[in-house]
Amino acid sequence: MAKLVIISGSPSAKSRLNGVLDYAYEALKIHGHQLDLIYVRDLPAEDLLHARFDSPSIIEAQRLVEQADAILIATPIYKASYTGILKAFLDLLPQKGLQRKTILPIAIGGTISHLLAIDYAIKPLLSVLGARDILGGVYVLDTQVTWTESGSALLSEEITSRLDAAIQEFSEEAIWQEQNKLISKGV
Numbered sequence: 001m002a003k004l005v006i007i008s009g010s011p012s013a014k015s016r017l018n019g020v021l022d023y024a025y026e027a028l029k030i031h032g033h034q035l036d037l038i039y040v041r042d043l044p045a046e047d048l049l050h051a052r053f054d055s056p057s058i059i060e061a062q063r064l065v066e067q068a069d070a071i072l073i074a075t076p077i078y079k080a081s082y083t084g085i086l087k088a089f090l091d092l093l094p095q096k097g098l099q100r101k102t103i104l105p106i107a108i109g110g111t112i113s114h115l116l117a118i119d120y121a122i123k124p125l126l127s128v129l130g131a132r133d134i135l136g137g138v139y140v141l142d143t144q145v146t147w148t149e150s151g152s153a154l155l156s157e158e159i160t161s162r163l164d165a166a167i168q169e170f171s172e173e174a175i176w177q178e179q180n181k182l183i184s185k186g187v
Contacts, residue, residue: 002174004028005068007038009075009086016145017076017108019153023160024072024106024167031171036064040089048088058092065093069181070102070174073126077109081121090125099130100181102173104166105137108145115139133173138166 006025010017028035038061040048047055065071075082105122107114118137126134144156155163 002033002069002171002178003036003067004033004070004072004174005036005038005064006072007040007065007074007086007089009040009073009083009089011041011083011085013041015076016140016142016153017074017106019145019147019155020106020108020140020159020163021072021074022153023155023163024074027164027167028072028171031167033171033174036068038064038089040085043089048085048092051088051092053092061089062093062097065097068101069177070104070170071098072104072106072170073122074106074108075122077107077114077117080114080117082107082117082125087125090129093129096130098126099132100177101131102133102135102170102177103131104135104170106140106163106166107137108140108142110142112141133177135166135169135173138162 006021008017008021025035043057043061044055047058052058075086103126105118107118107122109117118139123134140159144159146154148154
């Protein structure tokens with residue numbers, strides 16, 4: 001069973017991105033992976049703002065990232081880029097903190113004009129952190145996620161289809177990463 005971490009860069013507790021992540025989480029559970037969630041908004045703001053590497057909350061989040069075989073990184077797109085809160089957290093990871101990890105970027109935005117934010121804003125940052133296995137990613141328009149009267153997110157058929165394909169690839173790559181880790185340990 002591969003270890004996966006989902007990192008949410010959304011500053012809001014209730015957002016369309018969370019609806020997308022709920023869908024991804026449930027889909028990954030079906031694949032039988034061990035899942036951990038990091039909601040960056042729940043980390044102490046002072047620790048993020050002042051780059052407190054010795055913060056127990058930051059150390060625990062770093063540990064989850066370090067132990068992961070694969071990481072799903074999700075963010076809303078504001079002004080053609082990822083959120084500042086996500087950047088503040090990623091700045092606290094070690095220089096090669098994403099090395100030997102499969103990464104699936106997911107972004108949500110209000111306009112198709114921000115579609116390339118994954119390729120031109122998110123992927124370069126992930127590369128600097130050592131990621132080499134960065135999957136294509138999924139960009140979601142705000143209008144493709146609506147809220148039902150019961151308060152749950154309803155994703156368009158197009159998005160669920162694209163997410164299913166990305167999650168399948170992500171799952172397969174995560175298993176491959178886990179197997180390589182075991183081989184390198186001689187297990």
